Amino acid sequence: MFQPVSLFVGLRYSRASKGNAFISFISFFSIAGIALGLMSLITVSSVMNGFEQSLKSAILDLIPHVQIKQSEQLDKQRMTALEQHPLVKRVTPYLVSEVILQTNQDLVGVKLQGQFAGYSNTLDTQIESGSLATLHNNKYQLxxxxxxANKLDVGIGQQVRVILPEYSTYSPLGRTPTQRLFTVAAIYNAQSEADTYLAFADGKSLQRLMRKSAEQFDVSVHLHDAFELQAFYQEASPLLSGLQYQDWQTQQGTLFSAVAMEKRVMSLLLGLIVIVAIFNIVSALSMMVSEKQGEVAILQTLGFTPNMIAKVFMAQGMYNGVIGTIIGLFGGLLLSSNINESLHFIGLNLLGGAELPVKFEWRxxxxxxxxxxxxxxxxxxxxxxxxSNVLPAEVLRYE
Structure with a gap:
């Protein structure tokens, strides 16, 4: 006989085709509820993870994860130690200033970031037109x-007036903000919020406008994973001691906190589907116990202990839960992998032809x-x- 015997009897009850139709109906819906709930959870979680990863790639790759100010306080030995830290991807010189971009069409306030030639960055992968080589090889390029570019109505080769309110010069008209005409050398598209407030220039050109020497710049530290910021602070605290620095959470922490909160709330709401299905298991098993009291009593007279009887019904309930979980797991992976095709099939298209990003987190x-x-x-x-509390003498008294 199949061993253990409690599991054998429990699976026989679960797969029995005859019996109370209402109990079978509830058992079916408990399996379906668990499958649908888990499938929805996996799909939403994967899409939200993909959305978070897209934001991280589009926004956080363009700004320093940690910006160390006043590089003259960072000696060469500590700089080398930072570059060799296992959590650090790259360490580069860096400048940034709040500026106003002005054309005949419009003006807009942005952060102008100075990048120095000879250092790797991720901007070159997002260039739509123009070239970063032009940006670095010529003075005052943007x-x-x-x-x-659309807002200011400019294209490659056209000029934009860059005004630095923090820096000023004296003229016959009095003190005026430092300004200079820059030529548009490249147009990028990060497809993120960074597009609305971030522009780039060659670091040396920005140094001239900010009246800084070649040795005066900040230091940008990029991590392999921007979300490992706290781990980096704990491990690299001796290297950062005495330095002034700020991290990406100052600028973008609110956005990513909102995304994380939205993911938790969506998971909680969809998790209620699974919880409702779990209650269906309780209902179906409770009615099954009431219906099978006579059989339970007979099993006890054949030598089943209360513990073995309990395992029979636990096996029956776990059968529904495991089957529903397996269906939900594979259904969720399949739906997540083909979410954009599924949306197109039912006629739902995202604005601008965009597609939902998907990322599976195996954890x-x-x-x-x-x-x-x-x-x-x-x-x-x-x-x-x-x-297990059924008393065979009472149940079989009138049989």
Missing amino acids: ALSRYL DLVILTMASVSLSFVATLYPAKRA
């Missing part, structure tokens, strides 16, 4: 986002799967306890 998948199975197990405890 890289604008597609959004800013999240394991947690969701284990949580579903664990809740299914918890749901079996009460009905199994009831079954």
Whole structure:
């Protein structure tokens, strides 16, 4: 006989085709509920992870993860140690200033970031037209986002007046902000919020406007993963001691906190579907216990202990939970992988032909799967306890 015997009897009850139709109906919907709930959780979680990854790539790759000010305080030994830190991707000289870009069409306030030639960056992968080589090889060149170029109505080779309110010069008319005509050398498209407020210039040209020497610049530290900021601070605290610095959370922390909160709320709401399905397991097993009291009593007379009886109904409930979890897991992976094709099939198209980004976090998948199975197990405890308390003498008295 199939061993252990409690599992054998429990699976026989689960797969039995005959019996109370209403109980079978509830059992079916408990499996369907768990599958749909888990599938929705995996799909939403994967899309939100993809959205978060897209934001991180589009925004955080363009700005310093940690900006160290006054580089003259950062000696060569500490600079080398920072570059060799396992969490650090690159360390580069860096300048930034609040400026106003002005044309005959419009004016807009942006952050003008100075990048120095000879150092790697991610801007070159987002260039739509023009060239970063032109930006670095010629004086007073500018890289604008597609959004800013359209707003200012300029293209490659046209000029934009750059005004630095923080720096001023004396003229016959009095003190006036430092300003200079820049030529548009490149247009990039990060497809993120950074497009609305970020422009780039060669670091040496920006140094001249800010009246800084060649040795005066800030230092940009990019991590392999921007979200490992706290771990970096803990490990590199001796290297940062005595330095003035700020990180990306100052500018973008609110945005990513909002995305993380939205992901948690969506997961909580969709998790309620799984919880409702778990209650269906409790209902189905409770009714099954009431219906099978006679069979439970007979099993006890054949030598089943209360503990074995409890395991019979726990096996039956876990069968529904595990089957629903497996269907939901594979259904969620399949739907997430083909979410854009599914939207196109039902006639839903995102604005501008954009597609939903998808990223699978295997840790999240394991947690969701284990949580579903664990809740299914918890749901079996009460009905199994009831079954184990059945007294065969009372049940079989009038049989």
